[in-house]
Amino acid sequence: MTQIIIRNGLVYDPLNGVNGEEIDIGVKDGRIVDPSEINVAEAINIDAKGKVVMPGGIDIHSHIAGPKVNVGRLIRPEDHYLTNIPHRLPYKRAETGLTVPNTFKIGYEYARMGYTLVAEPASPPIKTRHTHEELNAIPMIDKMTFILVDSNWIALDLIQGGEKEVLAAYLGWLLYATKGYALKIVDPGSDVAWMMKGKGIDLDEQIPGYNLTPRDIIKATGEAAQVLNLPHKVHVHCNRLGYPGNYATTLKTMGLTKDITKLSEKPVLHITHVQFTGYKGDSWTNLESGGEDIAKELNANPNVTLDLGQVIPGRPATTMTADAPFEYVLYHLTRWKWSTSDVEVESASGIVPYRYRKKNYVNTIQWTIGLEVALLSRDMWRIYLTTDHPNGGPFIDYPKVIAWLMSKKAREDFMRELSQRALRKTSLPAIDRELSLYDIAVITRAASAKLLGLEKTRGHLGLGAEADIAIYDIDPRRVDLSKQYDKVIRAFRRAYMTIKSGEIVVRNGEIVRTTYGRTIYVKPELPIDLLKDLEKMISAKFKQYYSISLNNFIIGEHELKKGVEVALKTHLR
Amino acid sequence: MAGVKTTYVVKLKSKPTVPIDSRNISPDKFAGRSLSDIKLLKVLEGGRETVLEELFDLEGPTTAVREPGEIEIVITGPETSKLKYLGYKMSNGKLVVKGDVGHLAGYKMSGGSIVIEGGAGSYLGAKMKGGTIEVFRDVGDFAGGKLQGEKPGKGMSGGTIVVHGNAGSQIGVGMSKGTIIVEGSAKVLVGAFMTGGSILVQRSCGGFAGARMTGGKIVIGGAVESVLPSFYVDSMVPSAGVKGRTINKQFMVFIGDVLVDGKGMLYVAYEDNKLLLEQYRELVEVALIE
Numbered sequence: 001m002t003q004i005i006i007r008n009g010l011v012y013d014p015l016n017g018v019n020g021e022e023i024d025i026g027v028k029d030g031r032i033v034d035p036s037e038i039n040v041a042e043a044i045n046i047d048a049k050g051k052v053v054m055p056g057g058i059d060i061h062s063h064i065a066g067p068k069v070n071v072g073r074l075i076r077p078e079d080h081y082l083t084n085i086p087h088r089l090p091y092k093r094a095e096t097g098l099t100v101p102n103t104f105k106i107g108y109e110y111a112r113m114g115y116t117l118v119a120e121p122a123s124p125p126i127k128t129r130h131t132h133e134e135l136n137a138i139p140m141i142d143k144m145t146f147i148l149v150d151s152n153w154i155a156l157d158l159i160q161g162g163e164k165e166v167l168a169a170y171l172g173w174l175l176y177a178t179k180g181y182a183l184k185i186v187d188p189g190s191d192v193a194w195m196m197k198g199k200g201i202d203l204d205e206q207i208p209g210y211n212l213t214p215r216d217i218i219k220a221t222g223e224a225a226q227v228l229n230l231p232h233k234v235h236v237h238c239n240r241l242g243y244p245g246n247y248a249t250t251l252k253t254m255g256l257t258k259d260i261t262k263l264s265e266k267p268v269l270h271i272t273h274v275q276f277t278g279y280k281g282d283s284w285t286n287l288e289s290g291g292e293d294i295a296k297e298l299n300a301n302p303n304v305t306l307d308l309g310q311v312i313p314g315r316p317a318t319t320m321t322a323d324a325p326f327e328y329v330l331y332h333l334t335r336w337k338w339s340t341s342d343v344e345v346e347s348a349s350g351i352v353p354y355r356y357r358k359k360n361y362v363n364t365i366q367w368t369i370g371l372e373v374a375l376l377s378r379d380m381w382r383i384y385l386t387t388d389h390p391n392g393g394p395f396i397d398y399p400k401v402i403a404w405l406m407s408k409k410a411r412e413d414f415m416r417e418l419s420q421r422a423l424r425k426t427s428l429p430a431i432d433r434e435l436s437l438y439d440i441a442v443i444t445r446a447a448s449a450k451l452l453g454l455e456k457t458r459g460h461l462g463l464g465a466e467a468d469i470a471i472y473d474i475d476p477r478r479v480d481l482s483k484q485y486d487k488v489i490r491a492f493r494r495a496y497m498t499i500k501s502g503e504i505v506v507r508n509g510e511i512v513r514t515t516y517g518r519t520i521y522v523k524p525e526l527p528i529d530l531l532k533d534l535e536k537m538i539s540a541k542f543k544q545y546y547s548i549s550l551n552n553f554i555i556g557e558h559e560l561k562k563g564v565e566v567a568l569k570t571h572l573r
Numbered sequence: 574m575a576g577v578k579t580t581y582v583v584k585l586k587s588k589p590t591v592p593i594d595s596r597n598i599s600p601d602k603f604a605g606r607s608l609s610d611i612k613l614l615k616v617l618e619g620g621r622e623t624v625l626e627e628l629f630d631l632e633g634p635t636t637a638v639r640e641p642g643e644i645e646i647v648i649t650g651p652e653t654s655k656l657k658y659l660g661y662k663m664s665n666g667k668l669v670v671k672g673d674v675g676h677l678a679g680y681k682m683s684g685g686s687i688v689i690e691g692g693a694g695s696y697l698g699a700k701m702k703g704g705t706i707e708v709f710r711d712v713g714d715f716a717g718g719k720l721q722g723e724k725p726g727k728g729m730s731g732g733t734i735v736v737h738g739n740a741g742s743q744i745g746v747g748m749s750k751g752t753i754i755v756e757g758s759a760k761v762l763v764g765a766f767m768t769g770g771s772i773l774v775q776r777s778c779g780g781f782a783g784a785r786m787t788g789g790k791i792v793i794g795g796a797v798e799s800v801l802p803s804f805y806v807d808s809m810v811p812s813a814g815v816k817g818r819t820i821n822k823q824f825m826v827f828i829g830d831v832l833v834d835g836k837g838m839l840y841v842a843y844e845d846n847k848l849l850l851e852q853y854r855e856l857v858e859v860a861l862i863e
């Protein structure tokens with residue numbers, strides 16, 4: 001296999017504490033090796049003088065696959081006009097789409113930005129076969145999917161019955177049956193309430209038909225994740241998302257970490273796209289940012305992590321979520337297109353196109369929340385850069401977010417185009433902090449790898465790590481990153497080079513080779529006796545609840561193009 | 574438009590087997606260029622990129638005038654129906670096609686004129702902002718329309734399309750301004766989603782004319798398949814027309830589409846649709862008596 005040696009680059013590798021040092025990096029057989037092991041005569045020599053070298057980017061939350069993405073494509077043909085790029089055979093397929101791109105474009109654009117691993121964060125179990133089909137079709141990157149368990153009738157029955165062990169075993173079984181990587185909770189209990197009563201519910205409201213509240217679901221699922229020893233604990237989309245005043249619910253949800261019995265050192269809950277659940281005020285007209293309060297709670301609570309869900313004003317977005325009641329409300333605000341659906345036994349969902357407008361009061365407040373949280377956070381290892389693609393904006397705008405985080409001038413220049421009335425109500429204009437390249441490497445790769453429990457082999461450039469490397473053409477010794485932010489955007493938008501599993505896939509910002517990455521999933525080990533009882537229970541519940549048979553539900557290993565199993569030792573006895 | 578001073582003749586060398594993206598055959602692209610430069614303008618033959626002179630014989634002055642308005646391009650050949658995107662975004666001048674054209678002729682044009690001596694494919698003059706298009710035979714669907722998925726009002730926003738033959742479905746879909754005249758008949762959904770502008774179909778049309786229209790005017794001079802129940806009858810008038818073209822017969826006037834709070838006007842010839850419209854007649858007469 002290919003041998004590569006990268007010389008003279010400025011390396012940013014936070015997991016190994018490397019902050020902008022000139023270190024040579026060797027690549028052999030898809031892994032990082034000591035440069036002395038490289039046969040220089042045979043190796044590809046890359047001179048990275050004056051360039052930044054980082055581990056490949058890791059996106060922990062981006063809706064890139066599954067039926068909802070496909071429905072987004074179907075209801076938005078206008079998203080594809082004028083974005084078509086013809087194929088360039090033999091190594092590049094045709095690309096199309098902006099907020100809901102085709103599978104090829106998703107892979108290519110991530111690779112062009114130096115990203116090498118992306119997590120699809122919301123797949124209803126019964127629809128996950130489709131999710132894997134699409135993940136299979138996305139080139140360039142490694143991927144994984146999180147499984148929705150927030151309104152799952154079988155799980156709700158077990159939580160209500162207080163059967164903690166069985167619940168953990170069921171969720172473990174479910175993850176392996178669907179080849180998922182982590183558990184995702186979206187607006188817990190609300191899809192049940194939505195189907196039965198046509199409304200969403202708050203953290204402490206009762207779920208219709210059950211003697212439970214969303215709080216119980218988060219707590220029970222959180223503990224099950226501990227028992228299962230999942231590498232990425234629970235991924236939570238809070239209740240009341242998209243409603244003014246919801247920051248209070250978010251703070252309460254963050255506080256739930258206290259009630260969950262910890263069995264590992266890692267943070268207990270991950271609160272996702274916090275911008276959408278960071279609204280202060282009691283109506284849209286007096287909306288304010290809850291960013292400061294959320295950052296304060298984050299700083300005080302080491303057991304919680306957050307991703308931003310940054311919105312990008314001036315760009316179209318396609319909102320898609322298993323939070324069906326929220327999409328119902330959004331449709332009635334936009335009155336253009338809406339797709340809504342029930343997923344039997346498990347979930348519901350909605351899709352509504354949206355555009356964040358620069359001059360809009362609410363959209364400006366939304367823009368400030370994500371940035372405030374990031375800039376006021378003291379521990380960069382517990383926040384992650386996302387736009388909740390394509391909900392807050394397309395992932396191709398990450399470089400813009402990076403510029404806003406790194407440069408006060410970038411923020412000030414952009415603020416001139418926004419609603420001034422809204423800005424007067426936020427603390428963002430007064431924040432001077434500018435993140436460093438090291439911080440950016442933390443929130444886009446090192447911390448992300450850690451959050452996913454993959455820090456041994458991913459998100460760093462130490463010996464033995466997966467050879468996923470991004471080289472960006474920017475020299476922090478020559479460019480004033482806080483002033484010349486347009487250069488930062490350009491460098492991160494088109495990587496000088498991306499190396500995926502030891503092969504060069506991008507050169508000068510363009511694809512030079514199409515490869516297909518792996519799909520990573522977990523297999524929690526379940527004691528045989530427990531598994532037998534569990535299978536009896538599941539097959540009975542399946543007959544009672546589902547319209548399909550159990551055999552058709554389980555996804556085989558052969559259905560993944562390149563599956564990689566992570567076996568887990570659990571605390572189940 | 575300034576007077577035509579120079580004429581280019583662009584002749585297909587042979588009958589194409591695949592669609593040809595010929596958006597560069599336009600007065601705007603020719604203006605100010607030498608003939609040898611013009612010959613090197615890009616065209617797509619199917620997915621393959623090539624140059625004009627490989628597919629076409631070109632005749633004309635060695636240097637084109639700077640003003641697109643003074644340029645006329647005549648397109649001929651054994652078979653021109655595979656030419657797509659003719660007159661794309663053209664702003665001035667004249668295009669004459671001695672035969673049929675494919676889809677998207679005059680797409681987004683803003684001025685000048687296109688004369689097609691045969692028929693045209695779909696999306697003729699789609700999203701055009703100005704200028705005139707005249708077609709001697711039949712045209713396909715979505716003439717003067719918006720693209721699928723776009724909001725109402727994103728269709729044609731100015732200019733005139735005249736079709737001497739028949740038209741397909743959804744003509745003027747989502748148009749906001751401008752005029753479409755069809756001398757033959759049209760298929761379903763004439764003027765659906767239109768927010769303004771006017772459409773005249775001299776003969777018959779299919780059902781759902783004016784569905785979800787919020788403004789503008791549709792005149793159907795012949796038989797209609799149906800009138801949507803979401804249109805209110807307003808009155809009877811002795812004649813109707815658009816842009817100086819008047820049809821002198823009785824028309825029944827409807828207002829709709831009320832499903833979207835629309836105030837569009839739909840004129841339907843009375844005698845040609847007597848069976849369908851008789852029920853409304855009483856309503857109009859009662860209103861008159863009161």
Ligand SMILES: [Zn+2]
Nearest residue numbers: 061121273388
């Ligand atoms: Zn999301």
